Amino acid sequence: SYVLTQPPSVAVAPGETARITCGGNRIAYMNVHWYQQKPGQAPRLLIYYDGGRPSGIPGRFSGSNSGNTATVTISRVEVGDEADYYCQVWDSSSHHMVFGPGTKVTVL
Amino acid sequence: EVQLVESGGGVVQPGGSLRLSCAASGFNFGSYAMHWVRQAPGKGLQWLSLISGDGDNIRYADSVKGRFTVSRDNGESSLFLDLNSLTGDDTAFYYCAKVARGDYDYFDQWGQGTQVTVSS
Numbered sequence: 001s002y003v004l005t006q007p008p009s010v011a012v013a014p015g016e017t018a019r020i021t022c023g024g025n026r027i028a029y030m031n032v033h034w035y036q037q038k039p040g041q042a043p044r045l046l047i048y049y050d051g052g053r054p055s056g057i058p059g060r061f062s063g064s065n066s067g068n069t070a071t072v073t074i075s076r077v078e079v080g081d082e083a084d085y086y087c088q089v090w091d092s093s094s095h096h097m098v099f100g101p102g103t104k105v106t107v108l
Numbered sequence: 109e110v111q112l113v114e115s116g117g118g119v120v121q122p123g124g125s126l127r128l129s130c131a132a133s134g135f136n137f138g139s140y141a142m143h144w145v146r147q148a149p150g151k152g153l154q155w156l157s158l159i160s161g162d163g164d165n166i167r168y169a170d171s172v173k174g175r176f177t178v179s180r181d182n183g184e185s186s187l188f189l190d191l192n193s194l195t196g197d198d199t200a201f202y203y204c205a206k207v208a209r210g211d212y213d214y215f216d217q218w219g220q221g222t223q224v225t226v227s228s
Contacts, residue, residue, distance in 0.1 A: 042203060097212070099145075
């Protein structure tokens with residue numbers, strides 16, 4: 001089945017930019033969605049269809065998808081952005097939903 | 109306001125069974141596919157199953173196929189997951205999630221989860 005890869009962790013200073021990648025074979029041809037999960041909380045939708053932003057998600061969060069990599073970018077990082085971030089796709093070949101392994105974002 | 113509330117978790121012995129429920133409110137439940145996702149302690153999200161709004165389209169992850177059964181009662185706005193032949197690897201937080209549209213779309217709403225612990 002389809003495999004997604006993510007870096008285990010990303011560390012960034014407040015005010016800087018964090019980029020979280022999600023790798024997959026020809027992922028540009030798939031719809032990629034992203035979720036943010038803070039400690040002790042359920043995941044919440046962060047980005048949908050590569051770059052869409054649900055209401056309530058700050059404009060500092062943006063997404064893109066090209067080639068074999070989808071990316072979520074967090075601009076002007078805040079302490080409150082510390083969380084685990086997961087990418088997700090639907091694998092139409094296996095009829096399975098697939099999550100990436102997750103990336104822990106730490107704000108230094 | 110859309111709400112999803114899971115229940116039914118608990119401690120169960122290896123080989124045992126459990127039924128999880130997800131009570132939905134705030135939307136036309138029967139019009140939306142629903143999914144189950146779990147998260148083992150300290151681990152990432154693992155997709156388990158989906159059921160379409162009318163119940164005709166059902167899919168499972170390979171790791172639970174044949175052991176878990178998803179169902180729904182649209183009249184009661186409830187989603188269920190029957191867990192059988194449980195092992196320690198099934199210890200996790202179990203979440204239900206609502207799809208935004210279609211059967212395979214993104215999850216626009218998650219429940220708070222229910223904890224399942226498999227232990228003797």
